[in-house]
Amino acid sequence: TTGATTAIASEIAGIEVGNSNYGLKIFKNVIHDVNQGSTSYGAFGIYFTGTANNGEISIYNNIIRNITATNSNNLFSSPTLSNHGILIAAGATVTNLRLDYNTIAISAANIAGSNVANPVSCALTISSSVFTLASLRNNILQNLNTSSNAMAIYTSGNSNISGALVDNNNYYTPNGNLGYYNSAIQSNISNWKTATGKDTRSYNISPNFISTTDLHLNGTVSSLLESGGTTISGISIDIDGQTRPGPTAVNGGGTAPDIGADEYDGIPATDRKSTRLNSSHSSVSRMPSSA
Numbered sequence: 001t002t003g004a005t006t007a008i009a010s011e012i013a014g015i016e017v018g019n020s021n022y023g024l025k026i027f028k029n030v031i032h033d034v035n036q037g038s039t040s041y042g043a044f045g046i047y048f049t050g051t052a053n054n055g056e057i058s059i060y061n062n063i064i065r066n067i068t069a070t071n072s073n074n075l076f077s078s079p080t081l082s083n084h085g086i087l088i089a090a091g092a093t094v095t096n097l098r099l100d101y102n103t104i105a106i107s108a109a110n111i112a113g114s115n116v117a118n119p120v121s122c123a124l125t126i127s128s129s130v131f132t133l134a135s136l137r138n139n140i141l142q143n144l145n146t147s148s149n150a151m152a153i154y155t156s157g158n159s160n161i162s163g164a165l166v167d168n169n170n171y172y173t174p175n176g177n178l179g180y181y182n183s184a185i186q187s188n189i190s191n192w193k194t195a196t197g198k199d200t201r202s203y204n205i206s207p208n209f210i211s212t213t214d215l216h217l218n219g220t221v222s223s224l225l226e227s228g229g230t231t232i233s234g235i236s237i238d239i240d241g242q243t244r245p246g247p248t249a250v251n252g253g254g255t256a257p258d259i260g261a262d263e264y265d266g267i268p269a270t271d272r273k274s275t276r277l278n279s280s281h282s283s284v285s286r287m288p289s290s291a
Contacts, residue, residue, distance in 0.1 A: 007038035011048035011080050013087075014064070017094075020053045028239050031064045032213075038111045039072040042080045048088040048128075055095040057139065059086070062237040063215045063261050064104045070113025073120050074147075076154055079127045082120040083110065085141070090156075099124070101264040103215045103261040105207075106143040106150070120149045126160045132256075133164035138229035140207050140260040142172040142216075148185070150176030152192065156205035158182055168230045170259050172206055175235040203228065207260070216240075216262045219251060226266030229257035240264035248288050 014031035017024065026046065036043035048054070064085045072083035081088065085104035088094060090100040094282040104123040123141035126133075141152040155161055158181065170263060171178050177187045189204040208221040227245065231255035237246055239261040245254050251267045258264060 004249075007039065008036060008041065009268050011044065011047065012036055014046040015045070016047045016051055017054065017057070019050040021050060021057060022053045023210050024054075024057045027059070027061045028058045029062045030239075031062065031067075031176070033066045035066075035111075036069040037111055039070045040081070041069075041071075042087075043063070043067050043069045043083045043086070044087045048092040048094055050067075051091055052095045054093055054225070057094060057096075058098040058100075059102060060098070060100045060235055061237075061261050062102045062153050063145040063239060064102070065213070065215055066108040067106060068110050069121075070111045071115050071119035072113035073117045074116045074149055075151065076120055076122075076125070076127070076156075078285075079120065079122075079125050079154075082083055082122075084121070084125045085123040086125070088126045088128045088131045090129075092128040092131060094128070094131045096132060099133065099139065099237060100135055101138045101229070101238070101257075101261055103140045103207075104142065105140070105209070106145060107212055110145065116146045119145070119146050121145045122151045123153050124152065125154045127154075129157045129159075131135050133161050133166070135232070136161065136164055136166045137232060138257060138259050139169045141169065142207060143176055144174065146175035148177055150189065153179040155179070155181050161198065162195065164198075166196065167201050168228060168259060169199060169202040170207060170225060170228070171202065171204055174206070176221040178204070188235075190280045193262075201228075203259075208266070215266045217258065217260065217266060219264050219266045222269045224269045226253040226268045227256040227260045228266070229258045231257060233281055257280050264269045
């Protein structure tokens with residue numbers, strides 16, 4: 001899905017979900033280069049606006065990248081002026097959304113616009129207080145923008161995720177804050193885990209993407225994303241149709257599903273426990289054993 005770098009007089013999105021989409025499944029899409037040049041509107045990979053009959057929706061095995069807008073908004077209370085991988089708009093009624101095995105990367109530079117301090121951008125933004133997740137697992141949520149409001153995940157209310165299964169994710173925000181929960185910024189993964197009581201088996205590492213435009217994972221690099229996921233009933237293949245877990249291991253992986261949209265034959269990193277407890281933003285290959 002391709003947008004434009006010129007100003008467009010409306011919000012733009014790769015996919016918009018309006019009313020009456022109960023049971024909808026969004027899967028195996030590559031949504032990219034949705035670009036907004038207007039200072040009055042934003043850009044989104046997937047955009048939820050519907051207020052009726054939108055329960056039990058599943059979003060899985062998607063890659064979303066290069067969603068850009070202008071640096072003209074620094075308030076999460078006005079999210080439609082910024083860029084988001086997935087945006088659930090204020091007032092959108094979605095119950096029991098399942099968001100699993102997705103790769104979302106906010107990585108391309110925004111347009112200057114009015115160039116406000118600390119502009120908003122986010123991989124997953126939940127602006128609706130009546131929205132609830134059922135599952136948020138096995139996702140890569142990355143935001144490379146430089147801003148205190150550059151985040152991987154934003155929740156407008158604790159109930160957005162408090163009743164959900166949330167684990168085995170990788171959040172990477174080396175130049176911003178990890179997320180927002182309980183009406184406060186959670187600057188790193190340690191703070192996020194403590195505040196939410198979720199993500200006990202999640203990571204904060206640089207994803208080993210093949211390139212900025214190919215978000216499949218590089219199998220020549222040792223990574224905790226290899227076999228770092230958890231089995232989810234009903235999702236047995238990846239974005240390319242490869243079986244999860246798999247493929248047949250040459251490099252020693254394939255013992256569990258991989259994190260993200262791509263199931264690949266990677267080199268598993270050692271000592272997952274020490275890295276889950278580490279709040280560093282650095283790329284992780286192999287970690288020393290902890291005491």
